Amino acid sequence: MSDILLQLLPHVLAALLYAALGIHFWQTRWRESKQPRLTLPMQPWERAAIFGALVAQGIGLYSGLFSAGGMRFSFSFALSLMLWLAVLIYWLESFRARMDGLQPMVLPLAALAALAPALFPQLREVANANAWGFQLHFLTAMLAYSLFTLSALHAVFMGFAERKLHQRAVTRSLSSLPPILTMEALLFRMILVAFCLLTAALVSGVMFSEAIFGKAMVLDHKTLFAFASWGIFAALLVGRRVYGWRGRVALRWTLAGFMVLFLAYIGSRFVAEVLLGRL
Numbered sequence: 001m002s003d004i005l006l007q008l009l010p011h012v013l014a015a016l017l018y019a020a021l022g023i024h025f026w027q028t029r030w031r032e033s034k035q036p037r038l039t040l041p042m043q044p045w046e047r048a049a050i051f052g053a054l055v056a057q058g059i060g061l062y063s064g065l066f067s068a069g070g071m072r073f074s075f076s077f078a079l080s081l082m083l084w085l086a087v088l089i090y091w092l093e094s095f096r097a098r099m100d101g102l103q104p105m106v107l108p109l110a111a112l113a114a115l116a117p118a119l120f121p122q123l124r125e126v127a128n129a130n131a132w133g134f135q136l137h138f139l140t141a142m143l144a145y146s147l148f149t150l151s152a153l154h155a156v157f158m159g160f161a162e163r164k165l166h167q168r169a170v171t172r173s174l175s176s177l178p179p180i181l182t183m184e185a186l187l188f189r190m191i192l193v194a195f196c197l198l199t200a201a202l203v204s205g206v207m208f209s210e211a212i213f214g215k216a217m218v219l220d221h222k223t224l225f226a227f228a229s230w231g232i233f234a235a236l237l238v239g240r241r242v243y244g245w246r247g248r249v250a251l252r253w254t255l256a257g258f259m260v261l262f263l264a265y266i267g268s269r270f271v272a273e274v275l276l277g278r279l
Contacts, residue, residue, distance in 0.1 A: 010060030011118040017053035018111035025103035050091050057084050057114045071129035076120035079266055083113035085146035141201035147194030152258035154187045155251040195233045225264035232257035
């Protein structure tokens with residue numbers, strides 16, 4: 001019993017840190033007050049606190065995934081790993097681009113994802129985890145998931161900011177966000193990198209399917225959703241390049257692509273592992 005509690009402790013600690021930081025950033029960046037609407041850059045102690053939460057969550061993920069000698073996985077660990085990578089990328093990006101004001105939505109979602117392995121601790125063994133084809137497929141897929149997650153959050157933020165600007169409602173949360181053009185440039189940069197990673201994940205899955213999964217590729221719902229998401233993001237990038245898509249059109253395509261990709265693995269594994277009880 002004590003061993004189980006020790007394994008769950010990093011996940012709970014990370015979730016509490018993310019939640020506390022999310023409340024802090026909401027109070028200091030989004031909550032309306034009579035104070036002047038001044039942009040408050042991320043402070044060194046705030047960066048350190050986010051890094052501390054990342055370390056705690058990373059310890060819990062590594063312990064759960066690799067402590068048994070091989071590799072184990074589940075939808076809860078996939079969700080936690082996806083948001084862990086998303087927050088890590090966000091944290092690193094904040095050193096080179098203004099990310100102020102985005103924390104109140106990113107960190108609460110990270111808190112929920114960090115808590116998922118504690119709520120659903122069941123894991124299943126992953127076959128052929130030492131094969132380089134599997135490692136390439138797994139790494140590119142997780143990085144693509146994470147970047148598309150950040151892209152979806154950016155799309156939500158941009159939609160929120162554009163609506164407020166059209167209403168001429170300058171709130172504290174709006175003044176804390178980066179400029180729209182900066183957010184848009186960052187959005188498409190992340191989508192392009194994530195699209196390349198997703199392409200690599202799909203290609204590696206097709207080429208090394210037998211070595212990775214022990215069988216030839218089959219067109220199941222997970223594969224169809226993954227390729228459908230790839231097609232949506234490909235159309236978005238082509239539309240951006242050829243037709244100059246931006247604003248609400250680009251945001252809708254981004255959210256549609258993310259939802260389809262989310263269903264490809266996380267949604268299907270949740271149904272199989274939690275609703276149907278299959279590991």
